[in-house]
Amino acid sequence: MPKSIASEDIAESTLVTRRGTFRAVAFRDGAEHLALVHGNPAPGTDVLVRVHSECMTGDLFGSTRCECGEQLDAALETIVAEGSGILIYLRGHEGRGIGLVAKIRTHILQDEGLDTVDSATSLGFPVDVRDYAPAARVLRHLGVRSVRLMSNNPDKIAALEDHGIRVAARVPLLAQPSADNIRYLTAKRDKLGHDLPQLENFAGK
Template sequence: MEIAESTLVTRRGKFRSVAFRDGAEHLALAHGRLRRDDVLVRVHSECLTGDVFGAVRCECGEQLDAALDAIVCEGSGVLVYLRGHEGRGIGLVAKVRTHVLQDEGLDTVDSATSLGLPVDVRDYSPAARVLRHLGVRSVRLMSNNPDKIAALESNGIRVSARVPLLAPASPDNIRYLTAKRDRLGHVLPQVDTFDVAEH
């Protein structure tokens, strides 16, 4: 794993910036003095449309902002930003093609499989390796995805707690959130309380 480190000052404060090449090039942002155990961590999959351009079809950008805010509020923690995870690993062009099918009524799972694409091919092992590089042994993981917990633990990072990271349900994202809950097993209680009739 090739690594380069520097200080990154952002609107939220100062981070230790750890760029690393492990297959793709990724970035970890560490804030404050890290403990070895029970570190507040977000492992975030790249989503150009949500993270950069504020797309409301998904909750990715909101989760990224909320995770960084939580880390700064706590005074320490790590955000691992995994590139090459666009569209759960299918890439940007394919993801945009699935959006067309979603606009025609397919959900996020069927829109991928109807194009002959896998549902999820993300690899979380680079996140585990960079966390070990930072001296982290166990994490409180900000995630709604049980598969992410299993992936980190299978790569030697103990998840001592799952910290929900819930974006509000809206008319723009409710179908996406519902599919993630019902078909991908994400823990999204806000879907249950969303009243479609009111919107």
């Protein structure tokens, strides 16, 4: 039987934000994570979901090196526009799981010409060590078994399905490329298999 979240490791309250009102579901599963539930996602339906990896530099400080902050904003806006959905914010995923200090060290190498993948592996770090099991567990806790996943990452789809969550559809979440993030996005497409068709017509590359 899949592991569930113990009652002492979860807390819920109402969270009013500038975008709207959410049910905030904080849960401890390794790290402490947060699910934001908007509206009333109906059990048995394909719920609109974003599983978002923590990125302090992008999400909080608006770094233009990545598209993480833009994706977070777009996902929340899409959920509110639809009227219901869930955003799961997974902590401990900084730098695809290598941590904040290591990620900042990779930035130095990226400024010297390496891409987001090679800068990590050259320092001896794995390409991606993120664990999506906590997202699957909180979805089950919320009664969700099937999702429309806002993502460009096929590995995230496979990970959720491996943990028992059906991905009925993938909803693209495409950020506009810029001179600051084009190398990062290109590496994600070419080396990590992300589906990023907007890169084809980028005039600045």
